[in-house]
Amino acid sequence: MEDDRRVKLERLRADGIDPFPPDFDGVTPIARVHAAHGTLEPGEETDVSFRVAGRLTARRGHGRATFLDLVDRSGRIQLHARLDVLGQEAFDRLTSLDLGDLIGADGTAFKSRRGELSLRTDAWRLLAKSLRPPPEKFHGLEDTETRYRRRELDLIANEEARRLFVLRSRVVAAIRRYLDEHDFLEVETPVLQPLYGGAAARPFTTHHNQLDRDLYLRIATELYLKRLVVGGLERVYELGKNFRNEGISPKHNPEFTMLEWYEAYADYEDAAARLEELVAYVAGEVGYSGELDLTPPWRRLTLRAAIEEWTGIDVLAAREPAALVSVARERGIADLDASETWPRLVDDLLSKHVEPALDQPTFIFDYPEELSPFAKAHRSASPEDRLVERFECFAAGIEIANAFSELNDPHEQRARFEAQRAELAAGDEEAQPFDEDFVRALEHGMPPTGGLGLGIDRLVMVLSGRRSIREVVLFPAMR
RNA sequence: GCCCCCGUAGCUCAGUUGGUCAGAGCGGCGGACUUUUAAUCCGCGCGGCGAAGGUUCGAGUCCUUCCGGGGGCACCA
Structure with a gap:
């Protein structure tokens, strides 16, 4: 079958036609043709000529006339090719093209009897020959593996796939617009890091040959960004890839896009207000019309209240593993592992019993200190509860953001690293390595700062109603 | 790492309890047709059923292993 195409290719060359010409000037996006003449009446003709270019996706022949569908990034338009307009040779060549070929065409706008805006083609040119058949036109391409591995075919x-990735691009652009307009500075920090940190995750390790030294792909941008706040940049953000050497799931890709921002003279309440404002702004900019109500303010509740609401358990009244496991049993939750630490049990309750239920956007505030080595101690909670000023934000049943009032007390930060070092020694592969450069930076003085991380892939999932991260990542990790 | 499921023409799929089961639609090729749009009509199958073994008189159809994929669990705070 592909041989047919190769034969055609050679025939074109033999006839002196370049199947891969270098350029084609003066192309109008198809959407603009629709904008200009979408309101014609069925059967109405114009004298207005357009030059369009794109991929041939369908052909409906009628002897001495043929309809062809042409698709570009902005849309689809029908070409009407007539023997009496084009002449024999141009007509024959046009109608013997293969689906998938890229062509440019000139034609006047008219609306067919059935009401479809079309171009009466009076000239055309092959712009690139397609040597492989395209996916089936009616059912489309559904094979998941092909859709992910060969996204161009998808x-x-x-x-739908095109629309989705246009949406993703617009989401990212709107985020930048919002932050830029609010006086944030976009910065770039190292992807290759001598020490990883800022999140609990196992890193990818690589090696610098000349330095003969291992480097890590970043798992977060947090620590470098806070050093920039120390440096006086005050409002910074970075939008880029993080890498975590963990499992792949509908919510997890080994490389994923994260937005982190840090704002001096702000706390986590400010971060929450900014997040809901940002997301509402983005939703408006991309014309979100889904089921979620993203209008601020979003629901806010504490971690303690959230777990109590969905499980009936007051985790702060049972602040050690045995007590918590036993209270959970009384409430009919028997799958808690008593050998786990208390904070991990709390997290387990949150992720299994609360998170899936959080459909509408919701902030969960005030986490245990042990889970949050970079968050400031809670200003008003009782010290024995050992809570920090941290929230996570959920929507559509998944976590989309995580934020703190940033810990800026260098002594306390040093102590947290020491505690993490102990965890690391005890075998916790996700414990934070001690980052002396970061602590030194804090010793120079970091203003009170609110910081937030927003998962861009997950935000796009939420805004597009997709349930797998692989649907919203162009080239997701495959086995 | 564990469990379940899937893998048939370029694409989307159908193939009862193993015995014309190698099929359909789209695409392709040839022909008809100057307003169709999953265009229509006529003709042509272009793959040997993910791979390798095995059971059987006979295997897409049963078994084993391997490869690839999907889903779930674990993990991912």
Whole structure:
């Protein structure tokens, strides 16, 4: 079958036609043709000529006339090719093209009897020959593996896929617009780091040959960004890839896009207000019309109240593993592992019993200190509860953001690293390595700061209603 | 790492309890057709059923292993 295409290619060359010409000037996006003439009446003709270019996706022949569908990034338009307009040779060559070929065409706008805006083609040119057949035109491409591994075919075959990734791009652009307008500075910090940190995750390790030294792909941008706040940049953000050497799941890709921002003279309440404002702004900019109510303010409740609401358990009244496991049993939750630490048990309750229920956007405030080595101690909670000023934000049943009032007391930060060092020694592969450069930076003085991390892939999932991260990542990790 | 499921033409799929089961639609090729849009009509199958073994008189159809994929669990605070 591909041989047919190669034969055609050679025939074109033999006829002196370049199947891969270098350029084609003066192309109008198809959407602009629709904008200009979408309101024509069925059967109405114009004298207005357009030059369009794109991929041939369908052909409906009628002897001495043929309809062809042409698709570009902005949309689809029908070409009407007539023998009496084009002449024999141009007509024959046009109608013997293969689906998937890229062509440019000039034609005047008219609306067919059935009401479809079309171009009466009077000239055309092959812009690139396609040597492989495109996916099936009606059912589209559905095979998941092909859609992910060969995304270009997904984009060719499925308009939904095109729309989704346009949406993703617009989401990212809107985020930048919002932050730029609010006086944030976009910065870039190292992806290759001598020490990883800022999140609990196992890193990818690589090696610098000349330095003969291992480096890590960043798992977060947090610590470098806070050093910039120390440096006086005050409002910074970075939007980029993080890498975590963990499992792949519908919510997890080994490399994923994260936004982190840090704002001096702000705390986690300010971060929450900014997040809901940002997301509402983005939703408006991309025309979100889904089921979620993203209008601020979003629901806010404490971690303690959230777990109590969905499980009936007051975790702060049972602040050690045995007590918590036993209270959970009374409430009919028997799958807690008594050998786990208390904070991990709390996290387990949150992720299994609360998170899946959080459909509408919701902030969960005030986490145990042990889970949050970079968050400031809570200003008003009783000290024995050992809570920090941290929230996570959930929507559509998944976590989308995490934020703190940043810990800026260098002595306390040093103590937290010491505690993490002990965890690391005890075998916790996700404990934070001691980052002396970061502590030194804090010793120079960091203003009170609110910081937040927002998972861009997950935000796009929420805004597009997709349930797998692989749907919103162009080239997701595959086995 | 564990469990379940899937893998048939370029694409989307159908193939009862193993015996014309190698099929359909789209695409392709040839022909008809100057307003169709999953265009229509006529003709042509272009793969040997993910791979390798095995059971059987006979295997897409049963068994084993391997490869690839999906889902779930664990993990991912």
